[in-house]
Structure formats: C-alpha cells, structure tokens
Amino acid sequence: MKVKVAQLKARYQQYSARERNLIALCSAALCCAGLYYAALMPLDTMIASSQSTLARQQETLRWMRDEIQKNHLQVQQLKTSNPRSAVENSAHEINLTLNDVRQEGQSLHFAINRVNVYVLKNWLREMNLTTGVRLEKMTMTPADHVSDVKVEIQLTWKTGV
Numbered sequence: 001m002k003v004k005v006a007q008l009k010a011r012y013q014q015y016s017a018r019e020r021n022l023i024a025l026c027s028a029a030l031c032c033a034g035l036y037y038a039a040l041m042p043l044d045t046m047i048a049s050s051q052s053t054l055a056r057q058q059e060t061l062r063w064m065r066d067e068i069q070k071n072h073l074q075v076q077q078l079k080t081s082n083p084r085s086a087v088e089n090s091a092h093e094i095n096l097t098l099n100d101v102r103q104e105g106q107s108l109h110f111a112i113n114r115v116n117v118y119v120l121k122n123w124l125r126e127m128n129l130t131t132g133v134r135l136e137k138m139t140m141t142p143a144d145h146v147s148d149v150k151v152e153i154q155l156t157w158k159t160g161v
Contacts, residue, residue: 078131078132078133078157078158078159079130079131079132080130080131080132080133083108083131083132083133083155083157084101084103084108086127086130086131086133087108087110087127087131087133087155088101090123090126090127090130090131091112091123094119094123096112096115096119096123097112097113098110098111098112099111099112099113106156106157106158106159107136107154107155107156107157108133108154108155108156109152109153109154110152110153111150111151111152111153112150112151112153113143113150114143114148114149114150115148115149115151116145116147116148117140117147117148117149118147120149120151124153127155131157132157133155133156133157134155134156134157135153135154135155136154136155136156137153137154138151138152138153138154139151139152
C-alpha cells in the first residue's frame with residue numbers, strides 16, 4: 001500500500017503546475033458535489049417533508065375548528081329578553097313537562113321525568129341556537145325504556161355579552 005501511495009506522489013510531482021491546479025480544482029468540485037448530495041439533499045428533503053406535514057396538520061386543525069364552530073360550540077349571546085318563558089314555551093311545544101322549575105338569577109333549574117335522549121339533545125341544541133340559553137349542568141338517570149331518561153338540568157345565560 002505504501003508503494004502505491006509513493007507511486008501516486010511521484011506521478012503527481014511529474015505533472016506541470018497547470019495540471020496540478022486542474023487536478024486540485026476537480027478534486028474540490030468532487031468534494032463539494034459529494035458533500036451536497038450526501039448531506040444537503042437529505043436535509044432539504046427532510047425540511048420539505050416536515051413543512052408538508054405541518055401544512056396538513058394546520059389544515060386539519062382549521063377544519064376541526066370550523067366543525068366545532070359550526071356544530072358544537074354553544075351560543076354565548078342571549079337572544080331573548082325572557083329566557084325562562086322561552087324555555088317553558090319551547091318545552092310545551094314539544095310536549096315536555098318541566099317539573100320543579102326554579103330560577104336563581106341568570107340560571108334556571110328544572111327536572112323532566114321522562115324524555116328520549118335524542119329529543120332532549122335536539123331540544124337543548126335548538127334552545128341554545130334560538131335563545132342563547134346554555135346548558136350548565138345535567139344529570140341523567142335511565143328510565144324504563146332503552147333511550148328514555150329522567151333528567152335534572154341547569155341552564156344559564158349571560159346578559160350584556
């Protein structure tokens with residue numbers, strides 16, 4: 001091996017100064033190309049991949065926020081002057097009997113002896129959208145039918161929001 005290295009050095013020394021400069025220039029160009037393809041290209045690929053992943057995650061987050069705004073968030077602003085009568089009238093329209101109705105400031109407590117869970121959910125959502133009254137607390141106990149329950153509900157509202 002030492003013999004081969006000695007032969008290469010001797011051969012390099014025999015080249016003219018111009019040829020040595022060309023060899024050095026080509027060696028430097030090869031080193032730069034090797035560095036670029038071995039280190040920088042994978043880094044660029046990783047950065048591009050991370051940016052596309054981040055963009056997809058941000059788009060998913062925007063979509064989730066839009067869905068929450070559209071479907072799940074309760075209305076915060078009161079839309080009626082008399083929330084208690086709006087709740088009682090709405091319950092009467094869908095044949096719900098409210099028991100033990102108590103109003104304490106800006107909250108209304110009542111119980112319903114038997115109601116279908118899906119009817120209750122739709123009624124509460126509709127009450128929120130039309131009047132701005134929000135569900136604060138709810139306790140449910142099963143009734144004799146599969147999807148019927150006994151419910152104790154506390155609704156709240158804020159004036160001046």
